[in-house]
Amino acid sequence: MTDVYQNRRWVIQYVVIAVIIVYVLRLFQIQVLSKNYQQLARNNVLREVTVFAPRGLIFDRKGRLIVDNQNEYDLWVVPSQVTAFDTAAFCALVGISDSLLRQNLLKAAAYSRYKPSLLLKGLSVEKYAAVQEELYLYPGFFGQVRTIRSYPYKAAAHLLGYIGEVNQRHIEQGGGYYRMGDYIGISGIEHSYENVLRGRKGSRFVLVDVHNREQGSFAEGRYDTAAIPGANLISTIDIELQQYGELLMQNKIGSIVALEPSTGEVLALVSSPNYDPALLTGMERTRNFQRLATDSLRPLFVRPLKAAYPPGSTFKPAMALTALKIGSITSTTEYTCPGAYVVGTLSVTCHHSGYVPDVATAIQHSCNSYFCHIFRKTVDDRRFAHVAQGLDQWKAILATLGIGERTGIDLPNEGYGFVPGSDYYNKLYGKNRWNSVTVISLGIGQGELGMTPLQLANMTAALANGGWWYTPHVVRSVQGSQERRLPTVVRHVMDLDTAHVNALRRGMFQVMEAGTGRWVRIPGVSSAGKTGTAENPHGRDHSLFIGFAPVDSPRIAIAVVVENAGWGASFAAPIASLMMEKYLNDTIAFQRRYLEQRMLEADLIP
Amino acid sequence: MTYHAARRPNQGIDWMLISLVLALMLVGLLAVYSTTAGEGSRFFDLTQMHGRQMIWILISLVVAGIIVLMDSKVFTVFAYPVYALMMLLLILVFVYGITVRGDTNWLALGPVRIQPSEFAKFATALALAKLMGSQNFNIRKLSMQVAALLILGLPAVLVLLQGDAGSAIVFASFALVLYRFGMSPFYMLAVFLFLLLTLLTIVVNQTTLILILFGLGALVIFLFRKNKSLTLTTILTLLLSLGYVFASHYVFEYLLEPHQQDRIRVLLGQQASAQDADYNVRQSKIAIGSGGFWGKGFLQGTLTRYNFVPEQSTDFIFCTIGEEFGFWGSTLLLLLFLATILRIIYLAQRQRSRFSMIYAYCVAAVLFFHVVINIGMTIGLMPVIGIPLPYVSYGGSSLVSFTILVFILIKLDGDRLAILR
Numbered sequence A: 001m002t003d004v005y006q007n008r009r010w011v012i013q014y015v016v017i018a019v020i021i022v023y024v025l026r027l028f029q030i031q032v033l034s035k036n037y038q039q040l041a042r043n044n045v046l047r048e049v050t051v052f053a054p055r056g057l058i059f060d061r062k063g064r065l066i067v068d069n070q071n072e073y074d075l076w077v078v079p080s081q082v083t084a085f086d087t088a089a090f091c092a093l094v095g096i097s098d099s100l101l102r103q104n105l106l107k108a109a110a111y112s113r114y115k116p117s118l119l120l121k122g123l124s125v126e127k128y129a130a131v132q133e134e135l136y137l138y139p140g141f142f143g144q145v146r147t148i149r150s151y152p153y154k155a156a157a158h159l160l161g162y163i164g165e166v167n168q169r170h171i172e173q174g175g176g177y178y179r180m181g182d183y184i185g186i187s188g189i190e191h192s193y194e195n196v197l198r199g200r201k202g203s204r205f206v207l208v209d210v211h212n213r214e215q216g217s218f219a220e221g222r223y224d225t226a227a228i229p230g231a232n233l234i235s236t237i238d239i240e241l242q243q244y245g246e247l248l249m250q251n252k253i254g255s256i257v258a259l260e261p262s263t264g265e266v267l268a269l270v271s272s273p274n275y276d277p278a279l280l281t282g283m284e285r286t287r288n289f290q291r292l293a294t295d296s297l298r299p300l301f302v303r304p305l306k307a308a309y310p311p312g313s314t315f316k317p318a319m320a321l322t323a324l325k326i327g328s329i330t331s332t333t334e335y336t337c338p339g340a341y342v343v344g345t346l347s348v349t350c351h352h353s354g355y356v357p358d359v360a361t362a363i364q365h366s367c368n369s370y371f372c373h374i375f376r377k378t379v380d381d382r383r384f385a386h387v388a389q390g391l392d393q394w395k396a397i398l399a400t401l402g403i404g405e406r407t408g409i410d411l412p413n414e415g416y417g418f419v420p421g422s423d424y425y426n427k428l429y430g431k432n433r434w435n436s437v438t439v440i441s442l443g444i445g446q447g448e449l450g451m452t453p454l455q456l457a458n459m460t461a462a463l464a465n466g467g468w469w470y471t472p473h474v475v476r477s478v479q480g481s482q483e484r485r486l487p488t489v490v491r492h493v494m495d496l497d498t499a500h501v502n503a504l505r506r507g508m509f510q511v512m513e514a515g516t517g518r519w520v521r522i523p524g525v526s527s528a529g530k531t532g533t534a535e536n537p538h539g540r541d542h543s544l545f546i547g548f549a550p551v552d553s554p555r556i557a558i559a560v561v562v563e564n565a566g567w568g569a570s571f572a573a574p575i576a577s578l579m580m581e582k583y584l585n586d587t588i589a590f591q592r593r594y595l596e597q598r599m600l601e602a603d604l605i606p
Numbered sequence B: 001m002t003y004h005a006a007r008r009p010n011q012g013i014d015w016m017l018i019s020l021v022l023a024l025m026l027v028g029l030l031a032v033y034s035t036t037a038g039e040g041s042r043f044f045d046l047t048q049m050h051g052r053q054m055i056w057i058l059i060s061l062v063v064a065g066i067i068v069l070m071d072s073k074v075f076t077v078f079a080y081p082v083y084a085l086m087m088l089l090l091i092l093v094f095v096y097g098i099t100v101r102g103d104t105n106w107l108a109l110g111p112v113r114i115q116p117s118e119f120a121k122f123a124t125a126l127a128l129a130k131l132m133g134s135q136n137f138n139i140r141k142l143s144m145q146v147a148a149l150l151i152l153g154l155p156a157v158l159v160l161l162q163g164d165a166g167s168a169i170v171f172a173s174f175a176l177v178l179y180r181f182g183m184s185p186f187y188m189l190a191v192f193l194f195l196l197l198t199l200l201t202i203v204v205n206q207t208t209l210i211l212i213l214f215g216l217g218a219l220v221i222f223l224f225r226k227n228k229s230l231t232l233t234t235i236l237t238l239l240l241s242l243g244y245v246f247a248s249h250y251v252f253e254y255l256l257e258p259h260q261q262d263r264i265r266v267l268l269g270q271q272a273s274a275q276d277a278d279y280n281v282r283q284s285k286i287a288i289g290s291g292g293f294w295g296k297g298f299l300q301g302t303l304t305r306y307n308f309v310p311e312q313s314t315d316f317i318f319c320t321i322g323e324e325f326g327f328w329g330s331t332l333l334l335l336l337f338l339a340t341i342l343r344i345i346y347l348a349q350r351q352r353s354r355f356s357m358i359y360a361y362c363v364a365a366v367l368f369f370h371v372v373i374n375i376g377m378t379i380g381l382m383p384v385i386g387i388p389l390p391y392v393s394y395g396g397s398s399l400v401s402f403t404i405l406v407f408i409l410i411k412l413d414g415d416r417l418a419i420l421r
């Protein structure tokens, strides 16, 4: 056999060997030299799955569950796994319209054929139970559980606050804890106690296949961290009292703050108008939030903490207290009211006239003249070189009552209220160009003075206690913790003469016995209080009331503000008395049902 | 011929080549097992791919045994009839073909489904060996060239018409055989230029390409204006090229499926990497690259196990080996193929019959072409052309047909001393 092309055998062999060498080199390049592919492979198959920690629950002071976690289900779809199915039956089963189903399916397919897309959000547990039974008929669809907050009492929305998805700022300030899609407490207790309630989320590394389906844990879970559930909180709130307060305040604008004087515990914190806290959970959160945020009555505004009102006559006990403390008067300082306080061209009218034998009587009759008189006496006292010094001392004493300062309540965004000092008037009028007459309305709680309902209640609690108060707080303790109260709660002692405080309390007691509060006396309970009317340049005056009961060993101190309701005695006082009665007696006496009825039915929305 | 009857059928057969082929089959079986076996699945599970592959290996070995037992004269005598039968099967596909995984190139023979395009390879090799092995064959004669081209072209066209471009391209591998036995390398060059022109028609705008061709032609004519015959050749070449450009443009735009266009464009870097068409190659490279030097270990290949690589048990089986056995394993497999091909060439060279020798080169060429295209595509050096990795990829038709291909050679080789044709 002749083979004239014998040498071509070698050409072919060399070509074959050369190609194999090129391939081996290429393999060396992508397998050994390049580390890039290993990273890409890890990105492909390794997923860090967050294990969410269940958020802590919240109980009220009597152990009633007021914030719960509830499961909701979302329906997801992986378009590539979907086979032809009976759309009519599916729509009926899931409760989705045919057009919406089609629309969402198209959207999902456009997003990714292999990655899951959300089809329908927020199926209830009951609904999903029915859906799940037949879901096997529809490959490609699956449900995923999600936890949302639920509120068995539908109350205390402002106090409890709400949670929402973190934003960029939360992520940056969260110390690396938060990631996109995490939830965080945005207001109320949810915000203040975020670190306690959230627990610590864990993470799990899982291998996924090309369709993002879990295939198992990575490295036997060596790198996984377990989630630590959030701690439960025991709130100081009496949820039934809270509900009752919200009921009384329906169709009114204003606040109720009720404290337990001996502990500073907040019993109720009503901000009206309010809203169902469930509105800000789950699927409709964003839409509801928009609606609430644009409501002209500002239901999201936490009035008890932020709204500052001139305290009016409710300020008078505090005014007397500053005078007594400075020593410009004694508890038996007397004064004869001519029906108005007149200095030069200035005249402050008084609703009463006649002889006032002491401070208690002045409080009982709410004598404007008396308080104008002692205000001037105080700031112009000879101990002070100048009225500015007197005013600042006056302001400093008010601060020890928590007036003009933050009380330090464990809720976010507390307001300061406002107590003007000499700086303020120096700026307003010029130095030495104002005197005690210029600022005399401060003496009767008007003028620039502003107090939040919380400050009013706190001041009342301090008076009820006889000169000391605990930082008001809405959380008593973390469940399971040994601490009796949280370290943020501090006892403020004001160093007062007991006789002085007793004089003020006697005055407030007489208000209820024989003064403006007499018609809202609580049967069987001795109470003390003070009505007030805050001048409102924009409309009808605001109705104010502060009070505590029982007088001998106060268990509740309360402040009520009802906007545009006129006299303090008209609405604030009855509402406060009903609250106190409800808390102390657990029920409203029969003869006061008409009063309760009137309060419930009153509509004071301007 | 006289001692023919005295010989045992298995006498003189090349155990070295058989060992290499069996080793490849074993690698393939393990790789298929790795891609299909889930947690807790048994090795002997006939409902799984690896179980079926095992059956196909057994069938292949039975077929191999039958071939070894046959009289080697059969292959020369029936070379053309076998070829004719296979062409008939290919034509029958147009009538009775069934579609499996998107390709309509299957025939159902009772419970078994086969791909005639796979079996056309050994039949074509036999026919080509028969033609070129005949005493009066002269590759320089045009009639002979046309005859050889017809033998190769007929199955190629039939397979192409079934939409299986990958298998059709395989028939180009026989060019290597033509070259070995005297075909002018200029033909190879011409073929190469044609391929280049084909690429340019896809890459470059048609008008631009025509202008470039005219420019080049004018330049050649101007530079060699003294040489009349070259001018004529240039003009002819130019006309041919233009015709070809139009034709291939037409083929690319109107005859190729969109996914085939995509694959070609991705190879040429004409398509964004995020496109779906590029996904296979990307995932395949990631899987192989993530194997590193030592690999992730048998059954530990996360990417191939979790289906990131498409067609990973068939066309992309090499990914599993690359990922689980790393650089050393993939290199070993490449060397296994190299050894097999070199062994076949070695066997070819020791044949005394021209038929056997040519057939042996056909086997080497087809194997080499499959290996180069298949592994080349998984590591991004070749376009994505769906042809299996011989003996390794999952699939009965491919396995049996490659077994027949190589065992005919083994039988011919075993009888090399006994017969002289």
Ligand SMILES: [Zn+2]
Binding pocket: A337, A338, A339, A340, A350, A351, A352, A353, A354, A366, A367, A368, A369, A370
């Ligand atoms: Zn008076």
